[in-house]
Amino acid sequence: MAAQQQQRRNFRERKDCLNEYTDEELIRRYRLDSNGIRFVEDLVRDDIRSGSMRNHAMTAKQKLLLTLRFLATGKMQLCNGDDMGLSQSSVSRAIASTLQSLTRQEIVGRFIKFPMQPEQIRRNQEQFYQIAGFPGIVGAVDGTHVQIIAPKDNENEYVNRHHYHSINVQVVFNANYHIIDIVAKWPGSTHDSRILNESGLRQLFENHLIPVQTHLLGDSGYASHRWLLTPFLRPELGPQTNYNRAHRRTRSLVERGIGQLKRRFYVLHGEIRMSPRKTCQVITACAVLHNICKDRHIPLPEEDNLVGENIDDNDAVENQNVINPGAAAHQNGTLYRRQFANTHF
Incomplete structure (x- = not known):
C-alpha cells in the first residue's frame, strides 16, 4: 500500500x-x-x-x-x-x-502536392513571373543537408562534401513558399543531380505528364533539361546576362524557403540523434507542418535566437561536377536554354 x-x-x-x-x-x-x-x-x-x-x-x-x-x-x-x-x-x-x-502517405499527399492541373500550373507561373519577369516557372528546386548522428550501417555513405553525416533533402517551393515536392531519403554523399534524376518529379516531366513550356529552376549543380532551367556559367552579354539576372532573383526564393522551414523547425538546424529512417520522418513531418502553417497563415516565431533565412551552401559550389544522365539529353537541354534566353530575354 x-x-x-x-x-x-x-x-x-x-x-x-x-x-x-x-x-x-x-x-x-x-x-x-x-x-x-x-x-x-x-x-x-x-x-x-x-x-x-x-x-x-x-x-x-x-x-x-x-x-x-x-x-x-x-x-x-x-x-x-x-x-x-x-x-x-x-x-x-x-x-x-x-x-x-x-508522415502517412495520405497526409503527406494531402499537404504536399505538385501542381498537375493547367489552372494550378498557370497560377504558379504567374506568381513566379511577378518576381523578376522569368516566364513558365512552376517551382524552384534545391538540395539542403540535415545533419545526423553517425549511423551504424553504411556510415561512409552519409558523409557529405562538408565532412559531416547528413541526409541530403531535395525540396521544391512555389512562389508562396509552399513545399510542392520533397524527397527525404538519400544519404549526404548523394549528389543533388542524382536525387533529381531518380525522382518521381523527373518522370512527371519526361513522361509528358506536365504541360510543355512548364519549367523548374535549379542551380548549376543540376544538368540542363528542357524542363529544368539552370544558369549560364559563362553568360554572353545581352539575353544570357539578362536571363541569369532574372534566374538568380527568382531562384533565391527556394533558398529563402529552406531558411523559413529551418527557422520554423529548429530541429533541422542541429544534429538529429536518430536513425536515418527516423530522421527522414522528422524532415517530412516538418514539411507537412510547414505547409499547414502556410495554409493557415500562421507566422514564423519571432525569436532573436532563431537562425534567419538560410542561404544554403549549395550555392557556394554551383560549379561542382554534374552527374550527367546522358550527354544527348544534357546537350538538348543546353540548346533549349539558349533558345529560351534568346526568346524571352
Whole structure:
C-alpha cells in the first residue's frame, strides 16, 4: 500500500497548454496556434491515441504537443519542460508514434502536392513571373543537408562534401513558399543531380505528364533539361546576362524557403540523434507542418535566437561536377536554354 501511495505521488498534473498559453506563446513553443494544434490533432488522433485505460495515459493532444516541441527546439530533453510529468522513454515513444502518423502517405499527399492541373500550373507561373519577369516557372528546386548522428550501417555513405553525416533533402517551393515536392531519403554523399534524376518529379516531366513550356529552376549543380532551367556559367552579354539576372532573383526564393522551414523547425538546424529512417520522418513531418502553417497563415516565431533565412551552401559550389544522365539529353537541354534566353530575354 505504501508503495502504491508513493507511486501516485510521482505523477504531476499535466498542463492544459492550449488554455494556459496565448496564441503567440503557443507559436513560440509549438509553431502552431491553438486552432492549428486542434487541426493537426484531428489528423492524427485515431493513430496515436493511447489504447490504455490508465488514468495517466497520454492523450493524443499531449503526444502531439511533445512532438511539436521537439521539432521546434530540436532538444528531446526540453519536451518535458511543460510540466507534463513524463519519463524520457515515454516522451520518445510519443514522438515516434506521432511522427509515424504525420508522415502517412495520405497526409503527406494531402499537404504536399505538385501542381498537375493547367489552372494550378498557370497560377504558379504567374506568381513566379511577378518576381523578376522569368516566364513558365512552376517551382524552384534545391538540395539542403540535415545533419545526423553517425549511423551504424553504411556510415561512409552519409558523409557529405562538408565532412559531416547528413541526409541530403531535395525540396521544391512555389512562389508562396509552399513545399510542392520533397524527397527525404538519400544519404549526404548523394549528389543533388542524382536525387533529381531518380525522382518521381523527373518522370512527371519526361513522361509528358506536365504541360510543355512548364519549367523548374535549379542551380548549376543540376544538368540542363528542357524542363529544368539552370544558369549560364559563362553568360554572353545581352539575353544570357539578362536571363541569369532574372534566374538568380527568382531562384533565391527556394533558398529563402529552406531558411523559413529551418527557422520554423529548429530541429533541422542541429544534429538529429536518430536513425536515418527516423530522421527522414522528422524532415517530412516538418514539411507537412510547414505547409499547414502556410495554409493557415500562421507566422514564423519571432525569436532573436532563431537562425534567419538560410542561404544554403549549395550555392557556394554551383560549379561542382554534374552527374550527367546522358550527354544527348544534357546537350538538348543546353540548346533549349539558349533558345529560351534568346526568346524571352
